[in-house]
Amino acid sequence: MRANYQVNATTQFRVLSDDQIEEIFHSALNVLERVGTRVYGEEGLALLRDAGCLVSDDASASSADALVRIPSWLVKEALSTAPERIVVAGRDRRQRVILEKDKIYFGTGSDCPALIDPYTGEVRKYTYEDVYNAARISDALPHIDFHMSLGLTSGVPVHTYDRHQFLAMLQGTSKPLVITAVDKEGLADQYRMACEVLGGPEEFAKAPLFVVYIEPSSPLSNSIEAVEKILYAAETGIPAIYTPCTMCGATAPVTLAGGMVQCLAECLVGVVLAQLKRRGAAVIIGGVQSAIDMATSILSYGAPEMVLLSAAMTDVAKWLRLPMFSTAGCSDAKVLDQQAAIEAAMSVTIAALSGANLIHDVGYLESGLLGSFDMLVMSNEVIGMAKHILGGITVTPETLAVDVIEQVGPGGHYLTQEHTRQHFRMELWFPTLMDRQQRRGWEASGGKTMAERVRAKVKDILEHHQPLPISAEVEASLKELVAHADERHRSKAGER
Amino acid sequence: MANERLFEEMTKAVIAGLPDKARELANEALHAGIDPLAAIEQGFKPGMDVVGEGFARGELFIPDLMMSSKAMQEAIAVLEPEMMKRKQHLQTLGKVVIGTVQGDIHEIGKTLVATMLAANGFEVHDLGVDVSPQQFVNAVREVNADVVGLSALLTTTMLNQEAVILTLKEAGLRDQLKVIIGGVPASPEWAKEIGADAYAENATEAVEVVKGLVQA
Ligand code: B12
Numbered sequence: 001m002r003a004n005y006q007v008n009a010t011t012q013f014r015v016l017s018d019d020q021i022e023e024i025f026h027s028a029l030n031v032l033e034r035v036g037t038r039v040y041g042e043e044g045l046a047l048l049r050d051a052g053c054l055v056s057d058d059a060s061a062s063s064a065d066a067l068v069r070i071p072s073w074l075v076k077e078a079l080s081t082a083p084e085r086i087v088v089a090g091r092d093r094r095q096r097v098i099l100e101k102d103k104i105y106f107g108t109g110s111d112c113p114a115l116i117d118p119y120t121g122e123v124r125k126y127t128y129e130d131v132y133n134a135a136r137i138s139d140a141l142p143h144i145d146f147h148m149s150l151g152l153t154s155g156v157p158v159h160t161y162d163r164h165q166f167l168a169m170l171q172g173t174s175k176p177l178v179i180t181a182v183d184k185e186g187l188a189d190q191y192r193m194a195c196e197v198l199g200g201p202e203e204f205a206k207a208p209l210f211v212v213y214i215e216p217s218s219p220l221s222n223s224i225e226a227v228e229k230i231l232y233a234a235e236t237g238i239p240a241i242y243t244p245c246t247m248c249g250a251t252a253p254v255t256l257a258g259g260m261v262q263c264l265a266e267c268l269v270g271v272v273l274a275q276l277k278r279r280g281a282a283v284i285i286g287g288v289q290s291a292i293d294m295a296t297s298i299l300s301y302g303a304p305e306m307v308l309l310s311a312a313m314t315d316v317a318k319w320l321r322l323p324m325f326s327t328a329g330c331s332d333a334k335v336l337d338q339q340a341a342i343e344a345a346m347s348v349t350i351a352a353l354s355g356a357n358l359i360h361d362v363g364y365l366e367s368g369l370l371g372s373f374d375m376l377v378m379s380n381e382v383i384g385m386a387k388h389i390l391g392g393i394t395v396t397p398e399t400l401a402v403d404v405i406e407q408v409g410p411g412g413h414y415l416t417q418e419h420t421r422q423h424f425r426m427e428l429w430f431p432t433l434m435d436r437q438q439r440r441g442w443e444a445s446g447g448k449t450m451a452e453r454v455r456a457k458v459k460d461i462l463e464h465h466q467p468l469p470i471s472a473e474v475e476a477s478l479k480e481l482v483a484h485a486d487e488r489h490r491s492k493a494g495e496r
Numbered sequence: 497m498a499n500e501r502l503f504e505e506m507t508k509a510v511i512a513g514l515p516d517k518a519r520e521l522a523n524e525a526l527h528a529g530i531d532p533l534a535a536i537e538q539g540f541k542p543g544m545d546v547v548g549e550g551f552a553r554g555e556l557f558i559p560d561l562m563m564s565s566k567a568m569q570e571a572i573a574v575l576e577p578e579m580m581k582r583k584q585h586l587q588t589l590g591k592v593v594i595g596t597v598q599g600d601i602h603e604i605g606k607t608l609v610a611t612m613l614a615a616n617g618f619e620v621h622d623l624g625v626d627v628s629p630q631q632f633v634n635a636v637r638e639v640n641a642d643v644v645g646l647s648a649l650l651t652t653t654m655l656n657q658e659a660v661i662l663t664l665k666e667a668g669l670r671d672q673l674k675v676i677i678g679g680v681p682a683s684p685e686w687a688k689e690i691g692a693d694a695y696a697e698n699a700t701e702a703v704e705v706v707k708g709l710v711q712a
Contacts, residue, residue, distance in 0.1 A: 113651050113681050125651070158652040217601055249559065250604050294557035297608055297698060369680055 010392045013353035015312040021319045024257060028264040029072040031220075036069040037269050040224035043231060047276040065224075075268050078275035084321035086239050086282045088146070089207035091197050092174030092468050096207065097145050099284070099323040102355035104390075106329065106348070106383050107146035108138055109361035110180050110213060112371030115151055116335070118458050126151030126371065128168050133462055134363075135172025137373055140465040143383035146176040148213070150363055150371035160485045162186040166193060167478055174468040177210040178241065178358065184228040187212055189485050191236055193478050197470065204237070211239045211284065211358070213325075216266045218244045218251035227273065234274040234281035241325045241358070242270025243287030247299045248309075250292040256309055263289050263309075264316060271322070284358065286313050286325035288368075293332075301330040301367045302343030310347075311354035318355065326351050329362030329379035336374040336451045340365060344379045352386040373458045374451065381433045388429040399423070433457065499530055503539040506571070510543025513563025515570045522574035532575035533584050540571050544615060551700070558608070565615030588619040590710040593635045594645035595623035596679075597656035602649035605679060605699075609645060612699040613706060618643075629656070629663035636669055642710055645702070646692070648679040657682065658690035674709040678702060 016024070036054070039045055042064045049055045054069040086099040097105045114123050115130055134150035149165050156164040162182045169177055170193070181187035194209040195201050214229045216222045226242075233240040244266045246252040248259040267285035274281040290299055290306035300306060310326045317324035328351035333339040344362075351359045361368070362383070363376035393399075404419045414420050433453050435442060442448075448456070470478075502525060509517040518540065525535040547564040550556035572586065579586065592613055596606045603625050614620040621639050623631060636644060644664070648654040657677050664670040674693040677686070687695040694709055696702035 152651055154651060158655065161652065217603075223601055247604065254559075292558070292604075294559060295554060297558060297605070 007395070008392055010390050011353055013311070013350075013355075014315055015308065015354070016315045018319065021316050024260050024264060024316060025320070027261040028268060029075055031261060031265040032070040032075060032268060033072055034069065035220065036067045037216075037265070038065060038221040039068045039227060039269070040065040040222060041227045044222070044227040044273055047231075047273065051272075051276050070269070070272055075272055078268075078272040079320060079322070081275050081279040082271050082322060083280060083282050084323070086211075086284070086323055087207050088176040088211055088239065089209065090173070090175040090177065091170065091209060091470070093207065095175045097176050097358070099357040101318050101321070103357060104352050104355060104359060104387075105145035105357060106352075106359045106362050106379075107144055107178065108134065108148045108150045108363045108376060109330065109368065109371070110148040110150065110178070111152040112150060112364065112369060113152055114366075114370050116370065116372060116374070118373055118455060118462065123370070125154040127155055128153050128164060131165055131168040132172045134371065134373065134376075135169045136465050136467055137376055137458065137461050139173035139175060139467045140461045141377065141380040143380045143387065144175070144362065144376070146178055146358060146360075147173050148178045148360060149180070150376070157486050157489060159489045160186065160189075160482070163189050163193065163482045163485045166190045167482055170197060170478065171470060171475070172467055178213050178360065179210045180213050181229060183225045184232045186485075187229050187232055187238070188236075189481060191238060193481050196477050196481065197474060208237070208239055211241055213241045213243075214270065215287075216242065216244045216269060218246045218266060219262060220266060222269055222273075230270050230273050230283075231277045234277035234283075237278075237281075239282035239284065240270065240274060241284040241286075242274070243267055243285060243325050245288040245299065246290075248289070248291040248305065249294065250297075250299075252289075254291070256305060256312070259289060259291075259309060260313060260316070263287055263313065282323075284323040284325045285317055285320075286310070286327075286356065286358075288327050288361070289313060290327075298332065298367045300332055301327075301361065301364055302332040302339070302347070304346070307347045307350045310356065311350050314351075314354040314356040323358070324356040326354065326356030326359045327361045328352075328359050329375070329382070330364035330368070331375065332365075332367045334366050334370070336365070336372060336378060336454060340375055341378065341382075341450065344375065345382050345385075348379060348382045349386045349389065352383070352390055373462075374454045377457050377461070378433065378450065378454045381431065384432070385429060399427075498528070499534075502528070502530070503535070506535065506539030507543040507546070510540050510564050510567045510571075511546050513547075513560060513567055515563070515567045518567035518571040519574050522571040526575070526578055532578045532582070533586070535575060536572060536586065540568050544568055548616070561615065562611060565611060568615065587617075589617045589707060590642035591619045591621070591639050592643045592645055592706065593621045593623065593632065593639060593641040594647070595627035595632065595635075596625040596647040596649070597653050597660060598626055598628045599656060600648055600650055600653035601625045602647070602679070605649065606645075606647035608699040609647070609678060609696075609702045612703050613645075616703045616707070618706065629660045632660045633663050633667045633669065636664065636673065637667075641673055643674045643676060643706055645706075646675065646677045648677070648682060651681045654679070654681045654686065657686075657692070661691055674706075674712075676702065676706060676709065 048068050056067045089096045138144045138147040153165045246263045252259040252262045271283045274283045289309035314324045328347035331340040331343040362379045365372045506521050594610050610620050610622040646657045676694040677692045684695045694705050696705045
C-alpha cells in the first residue's frame with residue numbers, strides 16, 4: 001500500500017489562474033451589463049427584452065436593431081443551462097467527437113477563397129471539386145477529427161453556395177462536420193440535408209451530424225444573420241459555435257486580457273440568446289483571437305498572441321464548463337515553407353496542451369485566404385507529434401524498468417531485451433513524413449524536402465482515397481434539396 | 497519668430513500623436529491671430545509627413561499613424577470656423593466616398609483606408625458597411641465626389657463592386673469620377689474586368705494610387 005501518490009496521466013498546462021479567469025469573466029459581465037451589445041432583428045430583441053435586458057431603441061425605425069444591456073444574473077442563468085458536453089457524429093456514426101473538458105480534436109477551417117493547385121502549382125479559386133477533395137483529404141488523415149469546408153465553392157449561385165458546399169463535404173468525408181451558412185434559410189436547408197443523410201431528425205437529435213459556425217462582429221455587434229442563425233440552431237437542436245474573430249489593437253483592445261474580455265462578452269451573448277430560445281441549447285465559445293499586425297494590418301494567424309489567447313480562453317471555457325472552439329495549424333506564410341511549419345508546430349502544440357475541444361483552421365495559409373492541402377497534410381504529422389507529447393510519461397514498475405537495467409548492467413545494451421520489443425511500439429512515436437534517413441539514403445530516395453514529401457502525399461490521397469459512399473438514392477434527394485434552394489432563390493430574384 | 501516656435505510645437509504634437517496638445521496649440525494660434533491656414537500648412541502638416549516617412553521605413557506602426565492623423569484632424573476642427581470666417585479653404589487633394597459594399601459587413605480594412613486617405617489630405621466620406629449601390633450614388637451626388645472606394649471581403653459580395661459601377665453608369669456619373677476597389681478577393685484583374693480605374697492591396701498603397709487617380 002502507499003498513500004498520497006499522484007499521477008500525471010497527461011502533461012499539465014495552463015495559462016491563467018482561477019482568480020485571473022474570474023476577473024476576466026466578471027469584466028465580461030461588466031461590459032455586457034454597462035456597455036451592452038448591439039443586436040439586430042426583432043425576434044432576438046424581443047427575447048432579450050422579455051427576459052429583463054435593458055433595450056434602448058436608439059436606432060432608426062427602419063432597421064430593427066438596438067443596444068442591449070444584459071444583466072449579470074441572466075448570463076449566469078444562461079450558463080447554468082448551457083450543456084457542458086456535446087457529442088457530434090459524422091455520417092459514419094462511429095466517427096465521433098466528444099466535446100468534454102480537456103478532450104482535444106483537430107479540424108480544418110472554412111471558406112478560404114483560394115487554393116494552390118497541387119498539380120499545376122497555380123493559385124486559383126476553390127471549385128466544387130476542390131471542396132470535395134479537401135473533404136477527402138481530411139477523411140484520409142488520422143489526426144483530423146472533424147472537417148470544415150477549407151474552401152468557398154465558386155461557380156455556384158452565391159446565395160445558396162452553402163448548400164452546394166455542404167453536399168461536397170458530405171460526399172468527401174464521413175467525419176463530423178462544422179458548417180457555415182449564408183443565413184437562417186441556408187442553415188435550415190443544410191439541416192434538412194443532414195436529416196436526409198441520417199434517416200431522420202431523431203438520428204440528428206441523438207448525435208448531430210454537424211455544428212454550425214456563427215460569428216458575432218467585433219466589437220460587440222450581432223448581425224441579423226448571426227442572431228437568426230443561433231436562434232434557429234437553438235430551436236432545432238443544432239449545436240452552435242458563437243465566436244468572433246477579434247483583432248487585438250483594431251477591433252478589440254490591444255492588451256490581451258482586454259481582448260479576452262470583449263471576446264468572452266461577445267460569445268456570452270450567443271449563450272444567452274440560445275438559452276432564451278430553448279434551455280439546454282448547445283453553444284460553443286472561443287474563436288479566432290489574434291492581433292492586427294501593426295506594420296501590414298493583416299490579422300495574424302501565426303502570431304504567438306493567437307496561440308496564447310487561444311490557450312487562455314480555453315482555461316476560461318473550462319472554468320465556465322462550456323466546450324471550446326480554438327485555433328491552430330495555420331500560418332501567415334504564402335506557401336508551405338519554413339514559416340508555415342514553425343507557426344503550425346507552435347500553435348498545434350500549445351492548443352493541444354491547452355485541452356481545447358474543436359481546434360480549427362488547420363490548413364490555413366496566407367492568414368486565412370489560402371486553404372492549403374499541403375498545410376493540412378503537414379499539420380496532421382505535427383498533431384501526431386503533439387498528441388504523443390500530451391500522453392506524458394507512464395511511470396510504473398514495468399516502465400521504470402529497474403529489473404531490466406539490472407539485467408543489462410553497466411556496459412551492456414537493450415536491443416535484445418524482450419522489454420524493448422514489448423514496449424517500443426507504444427513508447428515511441430513513428431513519423432510518416434519526417435525524414436530520419438541518413439544522408440546517403442535520403443539522397444538515394446530523391447533528396448526530397450518536407451514540402452515535396454507533403455505534396456506527394458497530397459497527390460497520393462487525391463488519387464487513391466475513397467470516402468465511404470453515400471447511397472445513390474440519398475445522394476439524389478440531397479441534390480434535389482440543393483436544386484430546390486437554387487430554384488427558390490431564382491424565383492425570388494425574378495420577383496424583384 | 498514666436499510663430500515659428502508655435503509651428504514647431506505643432507509639428508511635434510502631430511509627430512507624437514497628441515490630439516489634446518494639438519487642439520491646445522490650435523487654440524493658441526487662434527488667440528494669437530495667426531492665419532489658420534498657415535498653422536495647418538506650416539505647423540501641423542509637416543508632422544504628418546515625418547510620420548508617413550517613418551511608417552514607410554518600418555520605424556513607426558499603424559497606431560502611431562492613426563494617433564498622428566487624429567491629432568491633425570482635431571487641430572483642423574478647431575481651426576475650421578476661423579477659416580470659414582476668412583473664406584479660406586483647406587486645399588484637399590480631392591473628395592473620396594468610401595464604403596463596404598452591400599451584403600458585406602467587414603469594416604476595419606475599409607476604415608483603415610479611409611483614415612489613411614484623410615490623414616493624407618483627402619476629404620473622406622465613409623458610408624460604413626453594407627452600402628447599397630443607390631446609397632453610393634446618392635453620396636457621390638451629394639458631395640460631388642472625385643473618387644469612389646469600394647471594399648469587399650467576400651467572393652460572394654465582390655460582385656456588388658461591379659453593381660455599384662453599373663449603377664454609377666446608369667446615373668450618368670461614371671465618367672466624372674474614378675473608382676478604386678480593394679479587399680481580399682479583389683485584384684487588378686478584377687478591377688479591369690468590372691471597369692474600375694484602380695486597385696490597391698492595402699491602405700498605404702491606396703493613398704499612393706488615389707493620389708495618382710486625382711492627378712490624372
Ligand atoms: C475579421 C473577419 C470577420 C469579422 C468582421 C468584423 C468587422 N467588424 O469587420 C466577422 C467575424 C464579422 C466576419 C464575418 C464573416 N466572414 Co470574415 N473574415 C474576417 C477576417 C478574419 C479578417 C478581415 C480583416 O478585418 N482583416 C484586417 C483588415 C485590416 O484587412 P482587410 O480587410 O483585408 O483590408 C485591407 C486590404 O484588403 C485593403 N482594403 C480593404 N478595403 C479596401 C477598399 C479600398 C477601396 C482599397 C483601395 C483597399 C481596401 O486595405 C486594407 C488595409 O490595409 C478575414 C480573413 C482575412 N485574412 O482577411 C475573414 C474572411 C474575409 N471572412 C470570410 C467569411 C466567409 C465570412 C462570413 C461569410 C462567415 C460566415 N460564413 O458566416 C461572414 C460574412 C459576414 C458578412 N456578411 O460580411 C472569408 C471570406 C472567404 C471568401 N471566399 O469570400 C475570410 C477570408 C475568412 C475565411 N477564410 O473564412 N469576418
